[in-house]
Amino acid sequence: MIAAPGWQPMYARRADHMKASEIRELLKLLERPGITSFAGGIPDPELFPAAAAAQAYRDALATQASVSVALQYSVSEGYGPLRHWIADHMATHGVQASADNILITSGSQQALDFLGKLLLTPGDTVLVTTPSYLGALQAFSAYEPRYDTICPEQSNRTPASYADGAGKETPGALVKFAYVVPDFANPTGETLSQVARNRLLDLVSELDVPVVEDSAHSALRFEGNDVPSLQALDVGRCGSIDRARVIYLGTFSKTVAPGLRIGWICASPAIIGRLVLIKQASDLNVSVINQMVMHKLIEKGGHADLIVQARAHYRPKRDAMLQSLSNEVPSGVTWTKPEGGLFVWVTLPEAVSGYWLLSRAIEEAKVAFVPGRAFFHDGSGANTMRLSYSLPKPAMIEAGISRIATLLR
Amino acid sequence: MIAAPGWQPMYARRADHMKASEIRELLKLLERPGITSFAGGIPDPELFPAAAAAQAYRDALATQASVSVALQYSVSEGYGPLRHWIADHMATHGVQASADNILITSGSQQALDFLGKLLLTPGDTVLVTTPSYLGALQAFSAYEPRYDTICPEQSNRTPASYADGAGKETPGALVKFAYVVPDFANPTGETLSQVARNRLLDLVSELDVPVVEDSAHSALRFEGNDVPSLQALDVGRCGSIDRARVIYLGTFSKTVAPGLRIGWICASPAIIGRLVLIKQASDLNVSVINQMVMHKLIEKGGHADLIVQARAHYRPKRDAMLQSLSNEVPSGVTWTKPEGGLFVWVTLPEAVSGYWLLSRAIEEAKVAFVPGRAFFHDGSGANTMRLSYSLPKPAMIEAGISRIATLLR
Numbered sequence: 001m002i003a004a005p006g007w008q009p010m011y012a013r014r015a016d017h018m019k020a021s022e023i024r025e026l027l028k029l030l031e032r033p034g035i036t037s038f039a040g041g042i043p044d045p046e047l048f049p050a051a052a053a054a055q056a057y058r059d060a061l062a063t064q065a066s067v068s069v070a071l072q073y074s075v076s077e078g079y080g081p082l083r084h085w086i087a088d089h090m091a092t093h094g095v096q097a098s099a100d101n102i103l104i105t106s107g108s109q110q111a112l113d114f115l116g117k118l119l120l121t122p123g124d125t126v127l128v129t130t131p132s133y134l135g136a137l138q139a140f141s142a143y144e145p146r147y148d149t150i151c152p153e154q155s156n157r158t159p160a161s162y163a164d165g166a167g168k169e170t171p172g173a174l175v176k177f178a179y180v181v182p183d184f185a186n187p188t189g190e191t192l193s194q195v196a197r198n199r200l201l202d203l204v205s206e207l208d209v210p211v212v213e214d215s216a217h218s219a220l221r222f223e224g225n226d227v228p229s230l231q232a233l234d235v236g237r238c239g240s241i242d243r244a245r246v247i248y249l250g251t252f253s254k255t256v257a258p259g260l261r262i263g264w265i266c267a268s269p270a271i272i273g274r275l276v277l278i279k280q281a282s283d284l285n286v287s288v289i290n291q292m293v294m295h296k297l298i299e300k301g302g303h304a305d306l307i308v309q310a311r312a313h314y315r316p317k318r319d320a321m322l323q324s325l326s327n328e329v330p331s332g333v334t335w336t337k338p339e340g341g342l343f344v345w346v347t348l349p350e351a352v353s354g355y356w357l358l359s360r361a362i363e364e365a366k367v368a369f370v371p372g373r374a375f376f377h378d379g380s381g382a383n384t385m386r387l388s389y390s391l392p393k394p395a396m397i398e399a400g401i402s403r404i405a406t407l408l409r
Numbered sequence: 410m411i412a413a414p415g416w417q418p419m420y421a422r423r424a425d426h427m428k429a430s431e432i433r434e435l436l437k438l439l440e441r442p443g444i445t446s447f448a449g450g451i452p453d454p455e456l457f458p459a460a461a462a463a464q465a466y467r468d469a470l471a472t473q474a475s476v477s478v479a480l481q482y483s484v485s486e487g488y489g490p491l492r493h494w495i496a497d498h499m500a501t502h503g504v505q506a507s508a509d510n511i512l513i514t515s516g517s518q519q520a521l522d523f524l525g526k527l528l529l530t531p532g533d534t535v536l537v538t539t540p541s542y543l544g545a546l547q548a549f550s551a552y553e554p555r556y557d558t559i560c561p562e563q564s565n566r567t568p569a570s571y572a573d574g575a576g577k578e579t580p581g582a583l584v585k586f587a588y589v590v591p592d593f594a595n596p597t598g599e600t601l602s603q604v605a606r607n608r609l610l611d612l613v614s615e616l617d618v619p620v621v622e623d624s625a626h627s628a629l630r631f632e633g634n635d636v637p638s639l640q641a642l643d644v645g646r647c648g649s650i651d652r653a654r655v656i657y658l659g660t661f662s663k664t665v666a667p668g669l670r671i672g673w674i675c676a677s678p679a680i681i682g683r684l685v686l687i688k689q690a691s692d693l694n695v696s697v698i699n700q701m702v703m704h705k706l707i708e709k710g711g712h713a714d715l716i717v718q719a720r721a722h723y724r725p726k727r728d729a730m731l732q733s734l735s736n737e738v739p740s741g742v743t744w745t746k747p748e749g750g751l752f753v754w755v756t757l758p759e760a761v762s763g764y765w766l767l768s769r770a771i772e773e774a775k776v777a778f779v780p781g782r783a784f785f786h787d788g789s790g791a792n793t794m795r796l797s798y799s800l801p802k803p804a805m806i807e808a809g810i811s812r813i814a815t816l817l818r
Binding site: 005006007009010011012013014015018019020042043045046048050051053054057058061062064067068070071072073074105106107109110113117118119120121124135138139141142143174176177208209210243245253257258259260261268270271274277278280281282283284285286287288289290 | 414415416418419420421422423424427428429451452454455457459460462463466467470471473476477479480481482483514515516518519522526527528529530533544547548550551552583585586617618619652654662666667668669670677679680683686687689690691692693694695696697698699
């Protein structure tokens with residue numbers, strides 16, 4: 001009998017920082033029949049443009065010339081026509097960009113991983129909001145950073161206090177970048193005001209570090225006015241994307257479909273050039289046929305049409321959730337009122353744990369959601385929870401919120 | 410005028426180890442008209458199963474139930490039916506595996522990146538052959554290892570000498586794994602004998618480290634007998650995949666098409682469990698629709714048929730190249746005689762540089778290839794070159810080799 005290899009000593013030090021996503025583990029519970037899910041936050045498949053995608057795949061494979069591109073290896077930067085479309089799209093949102101500013105990634109999750117890989121030496125500091133998108137914390141944590149909290153809407157901390165904090169535990173370690181989701185944030189649903197965005201740009205400018213703007217949900221606005229992206233504001237200040245310190249992450253996962261795994265990074269060519277090397281060493285290139293199909297789906301107004309449909313689809317779901325919360329939930333519980341996106345963030349009374357509530361909710365109310373603590377880099381937030389209204393129909397949302405509310409009375 | 414941010418100080422230490430692939434840069438030269446390319450080593454698009462793929466994409470998008478899977482997020486492990494198919498496939502090659510032993514990756518390049526990420530702390534040692542697959546060196550180098558050379562076919566080094574070497578520069582650093590391409594290696598085209606494979610297993614067993622078996626080209630055998638995979642030999646020794654120390658990397662890029670970006674890792678569940686966390690943090694999951702299409706293409710004998718076609722397609726190309734080399738090239742030049750795969754490896758006279766020959770070959774002979782030095786972790790190999798016969802037709806291969814030979818006379 002030969003003993004199994006003892007793998008533990010073989011792992012890199014960074015493996016200590018890799019944990020299973022509690023959200024992903026939770027998704028397994030959702031396969032139970034009869035559960036209304038406010039977990040996940042995944043797009044509603046009713047919105048996927050299936051017929052147009054089928055046509056686009058057929059077109060991509062219609063001629064040998066096209067097949068030779070669609071099914072072959074390709075350049076790591078991404079499919080040219082898609083990069084050009086995205087550059088034009090950025091221009092309509094206040095950032096004059098060219099294809100040289102664009103890298104195609106395997107969803108924006110891969111962009112988060114690449115930025116950790118490019119920027120973080122162990123011990124360096126990432127400035128994040130509290131709470132923050134869990135997937136970003138997971139991606140960055142593989143590169144063993146320290147986290148510090150920024151509060152763009154209100155903070156009395158000086159830039160120097162961040163820099164001082166960074167060097168305290170690890171001599172020579174630096175603040176390397178800030179990470180924010182300015183529009184309809186995951187998990188809170190909140191949007192940063194223009195004042196807060198400018199304050200954040202002042203901070204990162206003073207610290208002389210980049211800021212990563214995760215724009216995953218920005219297209220899904222139901223009401224109110226668009227706030228210029230951090231990158232647009234930054235380009236307005238410095239005059240050009242080539243001098244900008246904002247690294248913008250876009251994705252088609254929430255507006256078209258996540259299954260094609262296509263996102264992008266828009267940034268200074270200096271950064272894009274480095275990230276192309278990382279893409280090359282990490283997985284060569286995003287599936288070309290998927291990039292061709294995505295380009296077909298979004299060109300000629302296709303993207304704008306899909307956004308109109310998505311907004312019209314999710315808005316009544318948000319309305320149902322906010323109305324039910326308002327009607328049913330007892331005092332002492334507060335929640336955000338998102339103007340778009342897929343999430344409502346609930347703060348429970350101090351003594352009520354989101355995990356405790358979840359265990360009861362699944363058994364007694366047949367409802368699932370995500371306890372909020374996983375979104376806090378500092379382990380706080382025990383009395384919070386994230387609700388997504390993306391999947392259930394409005395009547396199911398109302399019934400589900402009503403059943404949770406019963407548990408809180 | 411605002412100065413551009415000085416990005417250099419912001420990069421992680423590992424960024425010093427990231428270089429552009431010389432191969433990828435070379436691919437840009439190939440767009441020049443009239444060049445016969447022995448560079449690249451990419452599969453011939455004539456072999457891509459375009460009609461079957463078109464049908465499979467249509468099927469995946471034919472019903473709302475299927476669309477809801479195909480275009481949605483999914484579990485990081487990979488699409489269940491594809492994992493099961495691969496487990497069965499491994500069993501026919503001497504490794505009794507279940508789906509729990511399989512992780513789907515974005516090509517085997519991503520598997521190389523993930524193993525570097527899981528196993529390497531800066532300063533740790535990777536044992537590689539000299540030369541070695543360039544993409545593996547690129548993937549590992551992001552995690553700042555040191556390299557040492559293994560010679561599975563012949564070596565008088567003791568296991569202890571590897572362990573001693575690992576700790577010399579970085580106190581506490583370890584030999585973490587060995588990396589080999591046992592079948593029709595990239596870049597040499599050579600295949601490790603069963604004796605050499607057993608010797609390698611003895612070595613890694615003595616060192617108590619895993620070995621990464623990159624099996625990218627193993628299906629493309631034109632003649633001779635299959636040699637059991639390292640993983641099959643290891644399972645034969647230890648009794649079970651769950652106790653095996655071989656981590657096997659497979660890919661459909663050379664047998665089906667690279668554009669779907671689908672490879673896999675077969676390993677102990679302990680390793681797979683860790684790698685799933687890495688997949689989750691890196692890019693969530695491989696495009697589900699591509700996984701569904703790949704499964705359709707390979708099931709019911711589809712994979713075996715594609716392999717038969719690929720072998721019949723590449724064999725005459727290899728024959729043409731070996732025959733031309735034999736007929737045309739002056740003495741003092743030697744080359745490998747691969748029994749399969751896509752590469753012939755040429756050793757020039759000591760004083761002749763592969764880079765010098767390439768610059769002349771492109772201008773004077775209208776032929777491109779890859780100078781061999783990039784495949785050596787230690788900077789040696791200046792007088793070597795890699796020739797791929799995968800793309801040109803046999804007559805073009807003969808003419809191209811003849812024109813290179815003229816430069817060597």
